[in-house]
Structure formats: structure tokens, C-alpha cells
Amino acid sequence: MIYKEYIFKKGLINKIIQETQDVYTYYVTPMEGEVKGSPGQFNILYVYGGGEIPISISGLEDGKIMHTIKIVGAVTRMISKIKENDIIGFRGPYGNTWPVKEAEGFDILIVSGGIGIAPLRPVIMEVERNRDRYGRMIILYGARTPRDLVYRREFERYKRIRNTEFHVTVDRGEEEWAGAVGVVTTLIPKVDVDPKNTIAMVCGPEIMMKFTVKDLIKKKIPEERIYISMERRMRCGIGQCGHCQVGPYFVCKDGPVFQFSKIKGYFEVEQI
Amino acid sequence: MIVEIKSGLESDLEKLFKILREKTKVIGPRISVDGNSIVYEELNDYEELARDVEDLQEPGNYRLFKGKFFRHGFDSPKKYLFPPTLKIIRVYKGLRIEPYDYQNMEITFFAIKPCDSAAIKIMDKTFSWNEDVYYKTIREKLTIIVENCIDPGKTCFCATMGTGPRVKENFDIAYTKINGKVLFEVGSEKGGKILKSLNELREASVDDITSLIKTMEEAEKKAKAPFNIENLPKELEEKIMSKDLWRKVSEKCVGCGNCTMVCPTCFCFDIYDESHLDEYVDRIRYWDSCFTYRYAEVAGGNFRPDLWARYRQWLLHKFSYWEKQFDTLGCVGCGRCITWCPMGIDIRESIIRVLGGGEK
Numbered sequence A: 001m002i003y004k005e006y007i008f009k010k011g012l013i014n015k016i017i018q019e020t021q022d023v024y025t026y027y028v029t030p031m032e033g034e035v036k037g038s039p040g041q042f043n044i045l046y047v048y049g050g051g052e053i054p055i056s057i058s059g060l061e062d063g064k065i066m067h068t069i070k071i072v073g074a075v076t077r078m079i080s081k082i083k084e085n086d087i088i089g090f091r092g093p094y095g096n097t098w099p100v101k102e103a104e105g106f107d108i109l110i111v112s113g114g115i116g117i118a119p120l121r122p123v124i125m126e127v128e129r130n131r132d133r134y135g136r137m138i139i140l141y142g143a144r145t146p147r148d149l150v151y152r153r154e155f156e157r158y159k160r161i162r163n164t165e166f167h168v169t170v171d172r173g174e175e176e177w178a179g180a181v182g183v184v185t186t187l188i189p190k191v192d193v194d195p196k197n198t199i200a201m202v203c204g205p206e207i208m209m210k211f212t213v214k215d216l217i218k219k220k221i222p223e224e225r226i227y228i229s230m231e232r233r234m235r236c237g238i239g240q241c242g243h244c245q246v247g248p249y250f251v252c253k254d255g256p257v258f259q260f261s262k263i264k265g266y267f268e269v270e271q272i
Numbered sequence B: 001m002i003v004e005i006k007s008g009l010e011s012d013l014e015k016l017f018k019i020l021r022e023k024t025k026v027i028g029p030r031i032s033v034d035g036n037s038i039v040y041e042e043l044n045d046y047e048e049l050a051r052d053v054e055d056l057q058e059p060g061n062y063r064l065f066k067g068k069f070f071r072h073g074f075d076s077p078k079k080y081l082f083p084p085t086l087k088i089i090r091v092y093k094g095l096r097i098e099p100y101d102y103q104n105m106e107i108t109f110f111a112i113k114p115c116d117s118a119a120i121k122i123m124d125k126t127f128s129w130n131e132d133v134y135y136k137t138i139r140e141k142l143t144i145i146v147e148n149c150i151d152p153g154k155t156c157f158c159a160t161m162g163t164g165p166r167v168k169e170n171f172d173i174a175y176t177k178i179n180g181k182v183l184f185e186v187g188s189e190k191g192g193k194i195l196k197s198l199n200e201l202r203e204a205s206v207d208d209i210t211s212l213i214k215t216m217e218e219a220e221k222k223a224k225a226p227f228n229i230e231n232l233p234k235e236l237e238e239k240i241m242s243k244d245l246w247r248k249v250s251e252k253c254v255g256c257g258n259c260t261m262v263c264p265t266c267f268c269f270d271i272y273d274e275s276h277l278d279e280y281v282d283r284i285r286y287w288d289s290c291f292t293y294r295y296a297e298v299a300g301g302n303f304r305p306d307l308w309a310r311y312r313q314w315l316l317h318k319f320s321y322w323e324k325q326f327d328t329l330g331c332v333g334c335g336r337c338i339t340w341c342p343m344g345i346d347i348r349e350s351i352i353r354v355l356g357g358g359e360k
Helices: A074-079 A123-130 A154-161 A186-189 A206-216 A258-269 B010-023 B115-128 B134-140 B189-196 B206-222 B234-237 B243-249 B258-262 B307-326 B348-356
Strands: A009-018 A023-030 A044-045 A051-056 A059-061 A066-070 A087-094 A107-113 A139-141 A164-170 A197-201 A226-229 A255-258 B005-008 B023-033 B038-042 B053-058 B061-068 B087-091 B096-099 B109-111 B143-147 B174-179 B181-186 B268-275 B281-286
Touching: A044 A066, A044 A074, A044 B181, A051 A066, A059 A123, A059 B053, A066 A074, A087 B258, A107 A206, A123 A139, A123 B348, A164 A186, A186 A206, A206 A226, A255 A258, B005 B010, B005 B023, B005 B206, B005 B258, B010 B023, B010 B109, B010 B143, B010 B174, B010 B181, B010 B189, B010 B281, B109 B115, B115 B134, B115 B143, B115 B307, B143 B189, B174 B189, B174 B206, B181 B189, B181 B206, B234 B243, B234 B307, B234 B348, B243 B307, B243 B348, B281 B307, B307 B348
Parallel strands: A107 A139, A107 A197, A139 A164, A197 A226, B023 B109, B109 B143, B143 B174
Antiparallel strands: A009 A023, A009 A087, A023 A066, A044 A051, A044 A087, A059 A066, A226 A255, B005 B181, B023 B038, B053 B061, B087 B096, B087 B281, B174 B181, B268 B281
């Protein structure tokens, strides 16, 4: 008997787009099997001799899986050496999804920080594709500097989505920056949300999510309708290796998306 | 519960060993090559079973002497069901994969203690929600022969955890050595069949049964910790926010991870690439520990950089979270984590301290 769980599939890298100085988007065509995944889920990518890392799915389009990766660790540095037409290993998809079904009929408020926009992009695409199923969409996005804004090439497209507001801010502006300056939470008071009819989806560094959730609660959005996507060291992807535990939850299997009301008791515990 | 108890002699136990040895690989306690501890290893002959030794187990201390009754060493059945390192797949350049194929193996755990059979029951749960292939290959054909623990050691608290000193479930045959006799009990259909071939066994006498009950009652008194587990998961988790408390309770911990390695139920692992020059890479699964610095590390930071938080994770996982995840606690009260802690940290004392707010 063999460990089927850890056998990855091969994917061909069709296209690589440099998003920022240290963020790249990889379009992967599976060389076997179909393209699978839902908004919020992740794949585990494998580089020969380097090992595996969990990367969220940023898009599923034209038979390609899109992964946006920030080059920060040992494995991502190896990934950054990959060229177009090279082969990468991947297994998945793992984890649960953003509540895109539950959100039908609701307004959607997306709050993202930094590379945290990557797992939320499929939600934006879903709303664009099925615009009539959802109410208003408000997208708030913050990055450190204008040069750290991911998907800048798509901003105009987001803005053109019907019944959609898109606001961007940066922690530190630069000379040519004419937009808002401040952390992403500074955008929250500026937008008009209907708390009775809004589902919020939040992804970014944990500290950013903590403050964002606080402000959303201030806006009277109920905790059951606030969803966050957690980051943890996810090694196996199937709730077996232990690394991603947050209290009794295995983030890879019970998450990565959590209803805030469910994870709250642990989310607020230091070094959980 | 009516338990049929048969009475026999040491020679019957030897016979049982031989029957099992003919069909299966027998793993049991033997004295290590250096003579310093009990280890679970393959036994080819009944004579290889450890005998005439006694272990002293105290916080941070283990010694083996000449004596009558021993408990267990640092290793446990986990070593065979969930090996410390295991090759998962081989990857060649170009990402061609060759998975390692594991065949069914027939193993008998012979003369393990009730705490270790209870640990297997816990592992049955932790390894089944995503069926672990290797675990399954061995578990399906596993035979478990338990020796009841007539003299628990100083670090034992199986009675508190409800796993011993007399085995209640998850075994094929159990035996107890009392007054020069060996009393056998059947725990499964398979065990019943095997025991039938020991045709010299007799029904146990009333005296035999009385002394078995009395011996086990005495043993039980020795294996108690000063807390009870009924509301323990909740009571411990209520202290989750008390950072100063966890700092105090973990102050002696050096984060070596010994406790998780010797634990018969700890299941964490990681997988790494073992490169063989430029030919291929073996992906190897190995035991990991929540005490290591890198355990909760991600590329951008570390979710548990401080040791007190890692100590809390271990203790609350074992005694709180585990219950929510697997409907059982993650501890059997074997005391290995106490004996093999180089700092002599006693989990029983830690629990009392957490419940009491940090004071000794």
C-alpha cells in the first residue's frame, strides 16, 4: 500500500507575471487530471529537492491554476528560479472555501492586506462572473507602499465590475502616489455598509485581521458574517501532521477560512 | 462483565509466545544491548524477553536493576505503527515519482503494558480520520498480548487516566503473573482462539481470582495522580489566557522535545527531502515535535516563538484539544514524559499548578 496523499501531480508553468519586487504570479496547467479548486482553498506546491509549501489559489481560468507567491522563505526562493515552461509539483486542493454560496443575495465586503489579496481574488472573479447573484461589492486593499500593490494591472477591471467600490491605501506613500495613505483599517469608516446585509471576508497579516475585525464589529456586522483566512505552517494538508493547529482546529482541514464567531476564542489568544 | 480467567504457569506463556512466533513477528520488551533499559524489539525466542530486572522511574531518572517487575522503557508500540522515519515517495528529476509500497505485516506486541494498549486505541483514532496507510497495514493484523501491571512505578498514573493498571479493552489476550502462576484473560475472538490451543490451562480458582482482584486494587492505588479527568479539559482550557501562569509552569522546560518523542500517542510529523546527489530525492516522513522552534514557523514569522506557548500547546493539546478532535484525551498516564524529561518536569505537577493558578 502506498501513500496516495503525498503523490503530487505535475503542472506546466505557462506564464509568470512579476507583480511587485518580490511577488510573482504563476499560471500552472495540470499535465494530468483536471483543474480543481474553489475560492479560499490552497494547493501544496513542490519543488524538486526543496520541499513543499502551501499556496492559496488565486484563480482558475482557461484550464490554468493561478498562484501568486511572495518570495520570502527557502522554498519560495527556489520557486523564484523556475522559468516559464518548467514543471512544478502540486497537490490539492485543500481546505474549505470562502462562503461564496452563503453570500448570495448579500453585499460583500472584502478587506485585504498585502499578499492577503491573493486568496480573495477568486471571490472578486466569482462576483464578476455571476454579478446578479450578489448585492454590492466593496473591496478594500492595503499594502505597505505603492510598489507592494499586487494585481495593480487588474485594478481598472475590478473598478469596472458593476455595483462595486474599490479602495486602495498604502502605509507609506511615495512621490507619485495620489491615493490614500494609512493602514487598511482607515478605509473602513469611509465606506457605507449595510450591516444587516453584509458578509465580510478578510485576509492579511494576523495583526491586520485583528484590527479589521474589531472595526467591522464596530460597524455592527455580526461575528457570524465575518470570515477570516488563517495562515499557519501547513505541511500535510490533510489534518494529520499537527503543525497548523489553532486550539482544537487544524487550519488545513477545518479552515483556512473561519467564521469569526467560531475561531474567536482562540484567535484572541497570544501565541496560540 | 463476566471475564473468563484461566490459570496456568510460565511454561504456558512460553507456549503462547511460540505459537505467535510461528506466524508473526513478535515485538516485546527486552533488555537493551547496553543493559541500561527496556526496549521494544523483535524477539526470536522467549528467552529474549526481559526478566529478573526492575526499573526505577522518577522525574528525570531511569535505572534498571536486578529485580522482579519492570514497566516500560522510552519506546512504545508507536515506534512500529508510526515509525520515527519512513520513506514516502522517491522523486526523480523531471518529477517522476515512485511511491514506496508497504505490504501487510503480521506483528504481535507481546507483554506490553495496559497503558500501551490504550495508546494504540488512541492512535486508532488519530490515524484513522485520514487513513494512514502504513498504520493500517500493521494494525489490521496486529495481535496484542498485554501483561497487567501489578506494580506501577513512581511516574505512572494510568489509574487516573482510566487506562490501567489492569487492561480493560483493546487486547487479544491479557495475563497477570501472581503467586508463581500466570492468569490469562481473553479480550477478543482472535485471542480466544489462540488461547484454546494452550490445552493445559485450567479454570482459575476462587483463590486465584481473589488474589488477582486484590493485587490489581493495590496496583491501582500506586497509579493515581492528584487530579481527576472528568472536567479536566475544560478546567485547563479556562487558563489559556494566563500567560504568566504558563511562564511559571514551563520555567524549567528547555524545549528538547523528549516528552513528545517518548509519548506513545504524539503523532506530529514533517516530511523532508533527502537528496541523493543529483539522482533522486526521497521524501521522508519523520517525527516532529511541537516543542521545536520551527514547529509553528512560517516564512514571514513564527506563531509560537516562546517556549511557554509551546509548553501550553503540548499540555492543552494532550488534555483539552485532543478531546474535541478525537473524543478522547491524548494521554494514557504511562509517565514516560516525566521519566525521560531531562529537567524532571512532572506533568502531574504541571496540571495541578495550572489548575491552582501557578503555585506549587
